[in-house]
Amino acid sequence: xxxxxxxxxxxxxxxxVVSHAQIPQGALPLDPSRERGASITPAYEGWxxxxxxxxxxxxxxxxxxxxxxxxxxxxxxxKVEPGPADQGQPTYFETGRQWGVFTIKVPKDFGxxxxxxxxxxxxxKQSIPLTLNKGYPIxxxxxxxxxxQPPILSFTExxxxxxxxxxxxxxTVTGTVGQPLTLNIWVEDPKAPQGEAGRGPASVATVSLHxxxxxxxxxxxxTRLSATKQGEMVSTTAxxxxxxxxxxxxxxxxxxxxxxxxxxxxxxxxxxxxxxx
Numbered sequence: 001x002x003x004x005x006x007x008x009x010x011x012x013x014x015x016x017v018v019s020h021a022q023i024p025q026g027a028l029p030l031d032p033s034r035e036r037g038a039s040i041t042p043a044y045e046g047w048x049x050x051x052x053x054x055x056x057x058x059x060x061x062x063x064x065x066x067x068x069x070x071x072x073x074x075x076x077x078x079k080v081e082p083g084p085a086d087q088g089q090p091t092y093f094e095t096g097r098q099w100g101v102f103t104i105k106v107p108k109d110f111g112x113x114x115x116x117x118x119x120x121x122x123x124x125k126q127s128i129p130l131t132l133n134k135g136y137p138i139x140x141x142x143x144x145x146x147x148x149q150p151p152i153l154s155f156t157e158x159x160x161x162x163x164x165x166x167x168x169x170x171x172t173v174t175g176t177v178g179q180p181l182t183l184n185i186w187v188e189d190p191k192a193p194q195g196e197a198g199r200g201p202a203s204v205a206t207v208s209l210h211x212x213x214x215x216x217x218x219x220x221x222x223t224r225l226s227a228t229k230q231g232e233m234v235s236t237t238a239x240x241x242x243x244x245x246x247x248x249x250x251x252x253x254x255x256x257x258x259x260x261x262x263x264x265x266x267x268x269x270x271x272x273x274x275x276x277x
Contacts, residue, residue, distance in 0.1 A: 038064035040072075040093050040121040042128035045100050045264050046138035053108035057130045058140065058165050058264065059089070059117065060099045069094050070121055077120035080104070080130075089117060090249075091213045099259040100140070100269055101212070101249060103165045104130065138264035140164045143256075147191065150266040151205035151252035154186040157233070161188075162270045166249070170270035177276055180221065180237035183209070187227035187234060189254050191266070203227070205252045207234055212249040212271060216242030238274070246274040 045058040063070065070093045072078040079085035088102045104115065115130040141164045142149050152163045155171035162170045175181035189204045204227040211218040218238055225234035240246060252268040260266055 034064065035066050036068040037122050038068075039124040039126055040064070040070065040119050041126045042117045042119055043097075043099075044128050044130055044136070046136040047132050048138050048140060050105070055106050055108070055110060055132055056165065056167075057104045057106065057115070058100045058138065059104065059128075059130065060097070060101050061090070061093060061119070062097045063093045063095050063121075065095055065122075067095065072119060072121060078118070080115055080117050082115070087115075092211045093119075093121070094210060097259065098210075099267065100165055100264065102271075103167060105167075106132070140264050140266075143260070143263060143265040148254065148256065148266045149190045150268045151254055152188040152190070153207075153250060153252055153268055153270050155184070155270075155272065157186060159186075163268050164265075166269040166271050168271070169247075169273045170250070172273045172275070174275045174277070175238075175240060177216075177240060177243050180239050181274065181276075182235060182237050183248070183250075183272070184233055184235050185225070185250060187232055187252060188230050189252075191254065203255065204230055204232065205254050208251045208253070209236060209238070210249040210251065212247040214240070214242075214246030214274075215244040216240055216246075216276075218246060218248065240274065240276040243276050246276060248272045248274055 041062045043060045043062055045060055047055050047057045049055055071091060072093060073091050074086040078091060080087040080089060087104050090101055110132055116127050117130065118125065118127040150164050152161045154161050173181060185207055187205050187207060207225040209220050209223055218240055220236055220238050222236040225236060227234050238248060250270045250272060254266055256266055
């Protein structure tokens with residue numbers, strides 16, 4: 001049986017904190033989306049322990065606008081506190097629900113302390129507390145009921161492998177303004193479903209690409225790629241409109257779909273730094 005605690009979600013709205021357990025994938029059950037002018041709500045997916053005794057908090061967001069993406073630089077309108085305002089959160093907010101896009105690691109003695117992520121968008125302030133509340137533990141690396149595990153990504157053939165929530169930069173690439181930059185991604189999934197006899201897996205994983213940070217627009221030749229066999233390389237190009245440093249988020253979903261169907265397993269997010277000249 002899947003744990004009823006996995007996938008706990010907390011939404012902060014104007015100082016009011018509302019807890020939801022086992023939220024299904026898709027829109028959060030709050031205000032309906034509008035094309036433009038609506039707010040962005042931070043979403044706390046939950047926390048998990050690390051081998052060294054520390055803890056990691058997994059965080060996403062929900063942009064209620066169906067057509068309006070927003071750039072919100074680090075500062076008064078996009079900050080984590082106390083501590084440095086910049087703790088790895090996105091500055092580009094695409095539409096819809098985005099699951100587990102960044103993590104914050106806290107020490108083993110964090111206890112009952114809290115961090116707060118605040119976003120001000122379209123004139124509306126939304127904040128969410130991030131705590132080690134006993135009701136919000138998650139198991140992002142292995143679903144306890146079926147033993148499902150998140151897909152595995154590599155950015156060089158035979159190179160380091162990344163699975164589960166994003167931690168640091170998985171890869172660094174360089175490119176030129178206006179010139180397509182090729183992104184190659186090798187994909188595996190330990191629990192990929194099998195197709196018909198003799199035909200191998202029906203699908204290993206679906207990979208999607210997203211702008212996460214950066215000074216200009218990012219245009220992907222393909223935003224979604226399908227890997228149909230273990231270890232397959234999938235490729236697309238990204239074209240950057242301005243010079244500077246960017247972060248591209250690469251997400252891989254198995255058959256459980258976006259957000260793991262409401263459980264915080266099993267998908268993978270990895271961050272790729274792109275330096276564009």
